[in-house]
Amino acid sequence: MDFNDTPEEAEFRAEAHAFLSQHLKAKTPGALRSGGREDFLARAKAWQKIKAEGGFAQITWPKEMGGRGGTVMQQVIWGQEEAKFDAPTGPFAIGLGMCVPTVIAFGSDEHKKKYVRKALMGEDVWCQLFSEPAAGSDVAGLKTKAVKDGDEWVINGQKVWTSGAHYSDFGILLVRTDPNVPKHKGLTMFIVDMKQQGVDVRPIHQASGGSEFNEVYFTDVRIPDADRLGEPGMGWKVALVTLMNERLAVGGSPGPDWKEIMDYARSSGTMSDQAFREKLADWYVAAQGYKLTKFRTQTALSRGETPGPENAIGKIINANHLQDICNSAIEMQDHFGLIVDKDEAPADAIFQESFLWAPGLRIAGGTDEILKNIIAERVLGLPQDVRVDKDKTFAEMN
């Protein structure tokens, strides 16, 4: 039992680190927030190009697709090293992590030629258009419809919670092409050009105050049949491939942790409070539990094993942990905890900011409840929930 890299892993880590040091500055707090959105996107595109040219973009993709042909473990190591630097990576996570792999899996040779390299080089940004106002956890219940018209499909409907739609060039779009079969069987996946007429992207004003996500309206948008991914009615199977890739594209720590609240408590003289000390111990144990469980997953990856649905526990722990820490930090600050003005609020308002963000984290990418269902059904083997719409057509249920 040890925490060391194998000699091959150590060699790759050193190579990755050297490449990163050559191109980027080590991380400083808040660095990614400096500059406007335009500036950030431009920097992200520039960095993506450098990575791709250096052979560090999409470590696990085959070489003929422009990847490195490396292992999942190498991808994990790259992620760990890149996180130590001021690397603007956000805009490409979904496209390269989920959308383009779907194009590679189901697209034609022309699609691959047209899209893959440009995405890899940071020229095109992609978004994923699945969720709808009436289809979140139950995304197969979506309503946006596509009707065949000659060699084209005509799309009408609305998507929601689409990250990066406002700066995306392309998207993968899941729509209903047949309402007269059960919901999972009437879906079809398309590639959509986000800059074409009839695509209307509107930012969502989130409960946190910010606008990182969008609604996307489709009004008589025409997509050539050639841009279909998979057969008509096979969209759900295609979507599962996309979502399987989501599990591998997991993020890091989302905000302040036990160390930050301990630092705050020490600087403010509240460290002696016994109730606080007990909670701090619980937070440390949870944070360690999350970190060390990832180490166990990495161990499995390092041995060439494939991690399964048990990975769902990470986000359950993390999101609830963050919410609890932020809530406690604000209550420790008492009346002053209300202040979100960074110049006045303690610790640059990191607790207040994450307090407002944490409810979203418990929902995005699988709610706590759905993740618990996944653990119960796929890890523990408990019976599936009753699905009253299972044998009914979509039209009957809507």
Added chain:
Amino acid sequence: MNFDFSDDQKFLRDEARKFLAAQCTSAHVREVLDDDSKSHNEGVWKQIVEMGWLGAAIPEAYGGLGLGMLELCVIAEELGRVLAPVPFGSSAYFFAEALKLAGSEEQKLALLPKVADGSLVGCIAVSEGPGEIKAGNIATRLKDGSITGKKIPVTDGDIATHAIVLVKDGSGASLVIVDLNQSGVSRKPIKTLEPTRSHATISFDGADAELLGEAGNGMALLDQINDRAAVLIAFEQLGGASRCLEMANAYAKERVAFGRAIGGNQAIKHKLADMYVKNEVARSNAYYGAWALSSDAAELPEAAAAARVAASEAFWFASKENIQTHGGMGFTWEVDCHLFFRRAKLLSVQVGSPAVWKEKLVSALEAKND
């Protein structure tokens, strides 16, 4: 990254699991539960002694197998799974580890081989009254090589042949080794929440005792012993918590109510998912404790504390919600749920309550971040 047990250690685990599944069943545990005159299951104990497990982490020079702490962790988890009704932990986690840590060469040569071959059963006697154990509230005194006072409750105190006893020694506290088969020692079994593990009140009246480690260093030494025992007990807790989840899961699939298995209800599914999450958090923290223990890492105090806090929470939650999942059946004497519930409580207070360990953990974090 190699944050897992080795193939050899997993082989040991598989063998131990097979052996215990056959030789230490619920019926064996219940022989002790249902018979007040039994302090432990002699048959099970004899076989465990013969397997040599007591000496797993005792060096060969002192009569052990010389395997290591990771192997002892593996065995502990398996013993925890079957609620082994034997004094294994008292002898192997506390007594032997204390000797390895602080014993003189002479003491180690004299006593460790006997722990390994089962001819000596050790225990640790620290508690005298309610609340956290502190130097200031020890009344048992050491004077001129003999001790006087009363310890209650002492886990396995009525089976043990030897005890490590926390005593007041001049102005400080010390640990001493006492042979319990002597005229200055009297013992009386005491009833506890956990009847499958025996407990006793031990009274010392001028009993011969020899120092373990330096005089006056008793509390510091006890902390170190507890750090080691806490990791090992965390593995027992993990074993117990894992079994609770398995039992609840099996029952949820088989019990039908309102026309279907109760495990199809989200209230049950989410409860079991919560158990799973807590158990995994406990497992990861316990592994880290095992790593710190086996590599003599400076991180042992916080690793042990985190392992203990996580494992105590996991076993408590799993054992109570296992009863809940079983409904009325879970509240009967005949169904094993209550045995895990009882054992969970024993293990969560045996080496100091979770609150005490949370405080230890935070103190360690403060010291580290100064």
